[in-house]
Amino acid sequence: MxxxxxxxxxxxxxxxxxxxxxxxxxxxxxxxxxxxxxxxxxxxxxxxxxxxxxxxxxMSKIVELQTPYKGLGVDRKAACLGISDGVIIDAGSAITVDIMEKEVHLGGYILPGLASYIQAYRQISSALDKKLNLAVSLDELPLDTQSAIGFGILQSITSSINGIIKDKKVYFTGGDGKFLSKFFAESIYNEMLVFNGMQISIDKILKKNRENI
The missing domain is CATH 3.30.420.40 (ATPase, nucleotide binding domain)
Structure with missing residues (x-):
């Protein structure tokens, strides 16, 4: 399989x-x-x-998550299924941020992905068509445009996430998850989060079928 x-x-x-x-x-x-x-x-x-x-x-119909959120994407459901408590961040084409507490999904929100941020700057002005400086420091103000763009992108993302973490553990997944996790001291990067949730969903169905035999 x-x-x-x-x-x-x-x-x-x-x-x-x-x-x-x-x-x-x-x-x-x-x-x-x-x-x-x-x-x-x-x-x-x-x-x-x-x-x-x-x-x-x-298998989307069997991926079930307890949540009041209407229209939650199946990928977000799967990523959250393996986490009982914590903040789950899937950093791909978009950056989704979800909160789990006692195996219940409390809600979440969506940010543009890194590539979308960069594209947005390009649409503003050709002068802002710069490659993202991934080595920019968030501890001091930038002194050039390339660094200023990178700072603006990373600061907006990290500030948003820091605002809801509090005492929760933070779990990252997705293509840019490993990179973004480096900005959070207590973060955990796990590329398997979505697949783990899918496997949990399959195991639940198999268990239910065995019990009905």
Whole structure:
């Protein structure tokens, strides 16, 4: 069995041994020796997977999370399922921030991803079309435009997250999660959060089926 997380930028796979990703347009038609169980937040990319791999099954309906939030994305549900208490941050095309307490999802919010921030600066002015300075210090004011852009992006993200952490543990996942986790002393980076939640959902269904036999 292969688990698959279909996002807006990449399609991620996990086969119990490793995680890998493909660009949606580069998904190849090839036979796999296992069925694919997937969740998706992008219908076009989902269609690409189904065209390339007929033995693919949408498991979104079995990913259940106790929450008052209306319309919570299935990827956010999966990322939160393995965390009883804490702040869960999935930093991908967008940066989602969610709070879990006693296995209940209390709510969350969405920020642009790093790439979206950079694109926004480019749209403002060609003078702001700069590569993100990932080494910028947040302890002192920048003295050049490239650093000023990086500072503005990272300061807005980290300040927002710091405002809700309080005494909670912080868990990062997603493509930019490892980088952003470095700005938080007590953070934990786990690239498996979404896949862990998917596996928890599958295990619950299997257990329920065994009990009904």
């Amino acid at each position: 292969i688990l698959c997380d279909i996002g807006n930028t990449y399609i991620h796979f996990y086969d119990r041994r490793r995680i890998w990703k493909n660009e949606p347009k580069k998904i190849e038609k090839k036979e796999l020796h296992s069925d694919i169980y997937y969740i998706s937040v992008n219908m076009e990319n989902e269609k690409r997977l189904l065209k390339a791999h007929k033995n693919s099954y949408n």
